[in-house]
Amino acid sequence: MRRRRLLGALGAATAAGIAGCTAGYRGGVGRDRVRPPTGGAPVRLPVPWEAMRHPLPRDAIPAIVEPAFAAxxxxxxxxxxxxxxxxxxxAVxxxxxxGEARAYPLAVLDRHEVVNDSLGGPLLVTYCPLCGSAIAAERRVGxxxxxxxxxxxxxxxxxxxYDEATGSLWSQLLATAIRGPRTGDQLRLVPSRLTSWGAWRDAHPDTTxxxxxxxxxxxxGSRPYEYDDKYPYADERQLVGFDGSGGSGGSGPGVLGRSTLVVGIVSDGVTRAYPHFVVHEAGGLVEDRVGDLPVAVATTPGGGLAAxxxxxxxxxxHFAAVDGPDGEALRAGGSRWSRESGRATGGPHAGQRLRRANEIAPLFxxxxxxxxxxxxxxxxxxDE
Known part of the structure; x- marks a missing residue:
């Protein structure tokens, strides 16, 4: 039930000084190109203004700047x-x-998209409803x-x-400034997970x-919305093919739809996406090799994917699924490992944690x- 609800939920003004100046460029593979921190081919910068869409003025979707938390x-x-x-x-x-855990519900992120927080230092948490993409990063520029x-x-x-310090424009999924004085700069990513509130709370009992x-x-300081999982972007989601089913979303068996949930891995020049429905149908676990990296991709009790x-x-x-495709654990090396956290909960590896193979959380x-x-x-x- 959690899996279906989460997958359904997932379906759920120009700043000053952005004339394309590349002063302060420090990253990438050349003066006018940058290799994304999430892998992939270099992107030519700055991105032309006409290559972007501009449906709303700045701050029409009000970012959260003074976050409050509770149990x-x-x-x-x-x-x-x-x-x-x-x-x-x-979904959260x-x-x-x-050592501190926090959850950011999509019911809030879907309406505000950006949270300026402090957790182990300045933290930025973002969510794009049209892409189903969640990115967390250090909230620093220069x-x-x-x-x-x-x-x-x-x-x-x-x-x-955009950032207030320089007015530069930043691509969420690239975590990179694509226009403005900091063009080419990249944010340092912070690991995040897309899951359900129940699964996250079970894995992190002290979370806020x-x-x-x-x-x-x-x-x-705008008025609050209603934060009850009724998402305000239904029309836009129809334009990008959101079907809310949590299945393939495609036109036939084994065909990817635009809104299919996938987890992406980049290693040694190889880029591969693992669809949720494929991993689920494989019993909740796929072992593979991406370049030279041996990976285990599993469905999680929270309805998401872990790599x-x-x-x-x-x-x-070598891992084996425990308790079926939506079970709580994996088994390998004589230990039981949590799918949600990657931590060994018993056996010779007790207390150790698997290294994540993906840079960003699952997305469309x-x-x-x-x-x-x-x-x-x-x-x-x-695919469609």
Whole structure:
């Protein structure tokens, strides 16, 4: 039930000084190109203004700048959070840093898209409803903390942010400045997970969760919305092929739809996406090799996907699914490993944690392919 609810939920003004100046360029493979931190082919910069869409003015979607947290949503006004509040199956972005865990519900992110937080240092948490993409990164530009907001522009159907310090425009999925004084700079990514509130809370009992406005303050102090999992972008999602089924979303068996949930891995020049329905139909676990990297890709109790490096202590482990395709654990090397956290909960590796094989959380197939056109898709016969 959690898996179906999460996958359904996933379906769920120009800044000053952005004349294309490349002063301060420091990253990438050349003065006018940058290799994304998430892998893939170099991108030519700056991105032309006419190559972007500009449907809204800056801050029309108000970023959260004063986040507030609590153990749960109990006691919040039902007129704001709905009669059921934050249910166990509600989709969240989870971040764990310096031993502290926080959850950011999509019911809030879908309406605000950007959260300026501090967790183990300045933290930026973003979500693009059109791409189903969640990105967390250090909230620094030029080495200094700054706030980010929603520019109102889209590039490759993905959220474009701006930073207050320089007015540069940033591609969410590239975590890279694509126009403005910091063109070519890249944000340092922070691991995040797309999962359900119940699964995240089970794996992190001491977690806190982001509270919706008015408890959290927004960049313009705007009135709160209703945060009850009724998403406001249904029409736009129809334009990008969102079907909400959690299945392939394609035109036939084994065919990828634009809104199919995938996890992408880049290693040694190889780029590969693993669709949720393929991994689920394989019993909830796929072992593979991406370049020289041996990987285990598994469905999780929270309805998402997890990808791990199978190297542990210099040995390549072979994993087996425990408790079926949506079970709680994997088994390898004599230990039981949590699918959700990658931590060994018993046996000779108890307390160790698998290294993640993916740089960013699972997202829609059309978004992954737009930024990784050379990608392979595991186990499918075609796509729309």
């Amino acid at each position: 749960d949503w109990s006691g919040l006004d039902p007129a704001v959070v709905g009669r059921d509040g934050l249910g166990a199956g509600a 972005v989870g971040v764990e840093r310096d 080495g200094w903390p700054t706030r980010f907001g929603v520019s109102g522009s889209l590039w490759r159907s993905d959220l474009v942010l 969760v982001l509270l919706p406005p008015p408890h959290s303050g927004t960049i313009d 791990y490096d199978r190297h542990v202590d210099g040995t390549t482990l 197939w059309h978004a992954w392919r737009a930024f990784h056109p050379e990608t392979e898709a595991y186990g499918v016969t075609g």
